[in-house]
Amino acid sequence: MNLSDKISKQLEKRLQFVYKKNYSDKLLVKLAEVIAQYPRIQHNKEKWDEKEVVLITYGDSIKKEGEVPLQTLKKFLDEKVKDQLSIIHILPFFPYSSDDGFSVINFREVNPELGNWDDVKSLNENFALMADLVINHASSKSEWFHNFLKQEGKGKDYFITEDPKTDLSQVVRPRSTPLLTACKTSNGIKHVWTTFSADQVDLNFSNPELLIEMVDILLGYISKGAQIIRLDAIAFLWKETGTTCLHLPETHEVVKLLRDVAEYINPSVVILTETNVPNKENLSYFGNNDEAHMVYQFSLPPLLLHALHTGNSAYLNKWAESLPELNDETTFFNFTSSHDGIGVRPLEGLLPDNEKTELVNNMQKFGGLVNYKSNYDGTQSPYELNITYFDALKGTQNGMDNFQVERFLTSQIVMMSFQGVPAFYIHSLTATPNYLEGVAKTKHNRTINRRKWNFDELQQILNSDTPQKKVFESLQELISLRKRQKAFHPNAKQEILEMGNHLLALARISKNKKQTIVLVANLTDKEQSFTLSEQFKLCTFDLIENKKISQKSLKPYQCMWLSTI
Template sequence: MEAQTDLEARIEQHLRVLYPQHDTRTVSARCLKSIGLEGDESTPMPHRNLWNQKDIALITYADCVRRPDEAPLATLHGFLHKHYQGLVSLVHLLPFFPYSSDDGFSVMDYTEVNPSHGGWEDVERLAGDFKVMGDLVINHCSSRSRWFDNYKKRLDPGASYFFEAEPDANLTAVVRPRTSPLLKEVVDEQGSRYVWCTFSHDQVDLDFSNPDVLCEFLTIIKLYLDKGITWFRLDAVAFLWKVPGTTCINLPQTHEIIRLLRLLIEHRQPEAVIITETNIPNSENLSYLGNANEAHLIYNFSLPPLLINTLLTGDCTYLKSWLLTMPPSQAGTAYFNFIASHDGIGLRPAEGLLSEWEIQSLVGTMREFGGEVSYRTGLDGEQKPYEINISLWNAMAGTSKSGPDEFQFDRFVCAHAVMLALEGVPAFYFHSLIATENDHARVANTGHFRSINRHLWDAEELESRLHDESLHHAKVLIAIGKLIRLRQRQPAFHPNAIQYILHLGPSIFAFWRQSPERKQTIFAVFNISNQPQTIPLSELNLFATQVWRDLVGGKSYEDRMTPIKLAPYQFIWLSNYEGS
């Protein structure tokens, strides 16, 4: 038997945990072949930051902007090149594969581009101008996929790809994000079987206790890497491994799978990045960073509900309390900050951070502003709010106490200014950069609340609105574009730069960042209320020997007796040095 390479030995360590009943040396060889690795590749440098303050992500569907007689991916590419070149470095393309439901997250074929969106050549062209993140919809696939058709016929590939359970199994502890029945009956001439469906009966969960499924996905990852995709979003990965009698979420084997994927992907492409999508309570979410050996980045799921609640109540107490508990991201890991996405405002990540009363108040205010609410079934059988479905523009329409007001634009920009200044990589949803409103007509058409924030723009209409600076769409893009360009020049806004939270009262949210080489310090100070606020400059404890200047407004503060006066939702980025 040939001697093992270091990489093969490390792969086998993971496989022995996952597949103790299998010949792990054989499975290891299959893994290497599936992802396109031969022999022992050079070991990637650990704890390396593959991002900096210039990195801005955009989350978008392939077909969110359309033009007649043009592939939507080509239309999107042209739009991004025209309006976002220099602003956005990373494009997260939400699932662009053939699908049967859930706007792409019920994948029928992982190896093809949806013909209605374009082709692989369009993805490769996009990857020539931007880093591209692709969705690895790894927990489940479509009930109309070839794999599931083969499962029903008991043929390969697919005959043993899906997780089965008996109806009388102990499933009382299973954590669910939906209210639909967990098991789906499949009947054929040989009898009936029950497959596991965490999300819907059109999304059947895959069985990763079968190494064939792992190798199948490694082949898919290789394809994506070959097509220029270098960032991988592991969709719904917290539910990946199931053991009846347990919660079937965040199980040790799930973390082991992620560690194995990280090892293989970074050896195949050292610049590749893994990001986990785990819409779960904060402490559980943090676990997916591992010891810098699982996800490179995690979605900062608690940020949207806490920041939106802050701006609606004019009180940053809950937001500050949460941030004070967040560990600094170690080198080689980072937070992926977002405040809007293709999904709703998740409420599970607010559990333990907002009181039940605060959550109910937030839900009520969002309904007042035109939002909807999706529910999940709790362990006690009770239906609980799972996410709020609303466009961010409408979510910022007013306050919890007073309702809609004249500060919608200022509140909206302030929210994004907070995200841009916080530790982590900022990510903008396509519809937030242009402040798209609630799409109630699409909800009525699809019957799904999430469609409210998944508007499909006609390219000419959108171009017209962005050229009319009297409209809020153009105003928002101009204002946020200026902030992005400003951020990109500041080393103190590096995603891993030091961050300390300041205590200036409930109506002022403030923190300071310091660049890794400690050359630049920025005090980010936000009035998160609808009332003017005054702050004595002495409370910021600025170094008296330096001149401090607001990067946003340009005002210098040399006289330490001069107070800072902030209008409703006004903010300053006070720095001792302006980046180039």
């Protein structure tokens, strides 16, 4: 298969931008040869609609003795949420050496402890798949890195080395571990770049052979059914001494190239960038509608948490009003919780420092932990809050109370109402409490939110009179209801409404303008009244309660989806 002139010119332009004087036509030929190995899929299907709902899970978040974890996961999902969820994000399911999957040993194999490619394919029968391209680094136990140490074979030039005398003080990174790690190679001691940990060695994208390798891996995932590709830690990809090594122009250009290639092979594939950084930097990955199709709303989880802790929506409202208008080719990936902690950096410029400090302190009172990052000046500051979102909402700034379930459901309804595609972490769906026993075992703070449920125990909890059952069944109903509303299409118009600081209110208007839904959410433990403006006075039917409202007031933490139909 020869590439069309259009895609060839596009890729040539990208490669020239990234590699400048090191570019040669041979590079384009090699890239074209890799792309040509994969069949193109032609269709005109929309990338997303109001029925898209994502579940984020590890391959072994639910286990049963004697069963293959991916098969146990499939059984649970098919039985419980087949009608609610449309996309399953299986967090890295490859052989790994640390970081619960994000230190990949082999990018092309399934971890045999989870199952095999047939098990992944089986999940794809009822759900679209989302997969990680862990693009910034590889495991120190990988064949690539072993070849680097031997200085022979594939991988010998795949890793970044740096002189430890080099001034790297400007480099921005989310960890407090050493940036450079010494290792013994056949050519003597080398210092490799390790942004995240000594076991996660940064890949050298200034070597075009590596980029071509990653394109092949990406297309391999797409050929095996991946519909959404999550570019993990993409912001750190390109390194240039004397800079922050964050969001460099070459990084953005590589994202554009990966999108070009993915869309050429399958036009419905979605590129999602994972950039846990301040809001403005995060939004930059939309590019000029030519980069990521989707970006995480990293500011939403901590801002929503703050709003529910203080009963004050002012900062959440201000952020929501500032969000850019979307076109049909871009949208947001909305979530409140994931396998990582709740990011603190995405609050920069959105929440005053004293409010941030109080939020961090409150989370620690509720059993949460804090991970820190190193700053330019040698100090450390909070990078993320490690706590399950359910336990993060067991109280407010005034202490614990009896509204945990109601407050948590409010958080999920608000998240589902925002423009974009909603995503639920498995431990939000199951309202999992803090897993402190796990932290004691692993000595890693993030384990607090990475419990592995026993299948039978989880079934029993969800079938008994428990907070978990109440949350799970409520979310099942709410998701089913949401999927039927055209006004919740990811690109349906959004308007933030002013109803005072105790409430959060926004309107969603369907693309065909035939349906309007107004979310009104009470963020406090007191009853609150509200008034609808003239524009929305016909929105009087509450979809959640399935009845016309008789009075415009909300019980503590009550939400309404007020519709015209």
